Amino acid sequence: MTGPPSPKRQRTDDKPSEAEQEKVQKVLESVSKVEEELEKENVLQAREVLAIETKYNAKKRPTYLKRNKLLSEIPHFWKQVVRAVCAVRAGCSTFKENPYFSQTTLWKQVKFSEDEEEVEVTASDLTWKEKAEMTEDSDKFPFFQVPKRSQLERIFALP
Known part of the structure; x- marks a missing residue:
């Protein structure tokens, strides 16, 4: 057997008073004012x-400058680093059909000249x-943007 009937509850579809x-x-x-305070603190x-x-x-x-100077004494250091990173990330990225771009495969290639000048x-x-x-979010794919010479010089300490 069950106990006494439960008290009546307000119907959920009733509009609040x-x-x-x-x-x-x-x-x-009040919550909005608190949020404004939080934003000021942020x-x-x-x-x-x-x-x-x-x-x-x-x-x-x-x-950092000291470290860079020391690393510059290692022949072809940055070339080796890039090759190692590329070995880890070798190949290309493959995507399913998507609503943003047509390609299903994207790739990037970095080539060094023998003397590492270029x-x-x-x-x-x-x-x-x-x-x-x-x-607004076009930088979501920065890996596939070709860097400018000045960026490469900074990254690879090119002459």
């Missing part, structure tokens, strides 16, 4: 983090499907 709506609205306004935090990162990047710069980078083009071209 005006008093309940006002209470909910006030709570949401901005302050981001500024402080940036200041700390900038400070320590400046402190670490001489150490670096040639080539990559497959992305052919965006109609109305699918990325604008």
Whole structure:
């Protein structure tokens, strides 16, 4: 046997009363103010983090320069690094049919001249499907963008 019948419950499809709506609205306004406070704190935090990162990047710069100088004594160091990375990521990326671009295969190739004076980078083009071209997020595929000479010089310490 079961106990006494449960008390009646408000039907869920009933609309809330005006008093309940006002209470909910006030709570949401209060929550919104708290969210604004949190956002202000997030901005302050981001500024402080940036200041700390900038400070320590400046402190670490001489150490990075020292390391780069030492690595420059190893013949073909960066060439070997790129080859090792390419060996790990050799080949190409294969995709299923998708609403963004036509290719199912994307690739990138880095070639060094024998004297390491020149670096040639080539990559497959992305052919965006109609109305699918990325604008704000076009940097989602930076691996397939061919770097400029100045970027290569910075990466590989080219003359």
